[in-house]
Amino acid sequence: MSAQVKGASDDDETVGMRVVFWSWFSIVAVGLAVMIILPLTGR
Template sequence: MAERRGNRGSMRMAFWSWMTIIVVGLTVMIVLPLAGR
């Protein structure tokens, strides 16, 4: 999709950044206890 304004692009970038942080955080919280044992 063509981005006319940088506003929309930054919104999408921020959204994916937060999604990545949340997914990684949940994965670490789930994997660490399992790997510790």
């Protein structure tokens, strides 16, 4: 039981890290895309 609980908690931590990583990655990607696209469309 304890091993399963520990494994589940580890999985939750990995999922949380993935969610945080992808959320920050999407924010940075969108920010860069906007900074690159706006000047091109503005001109």
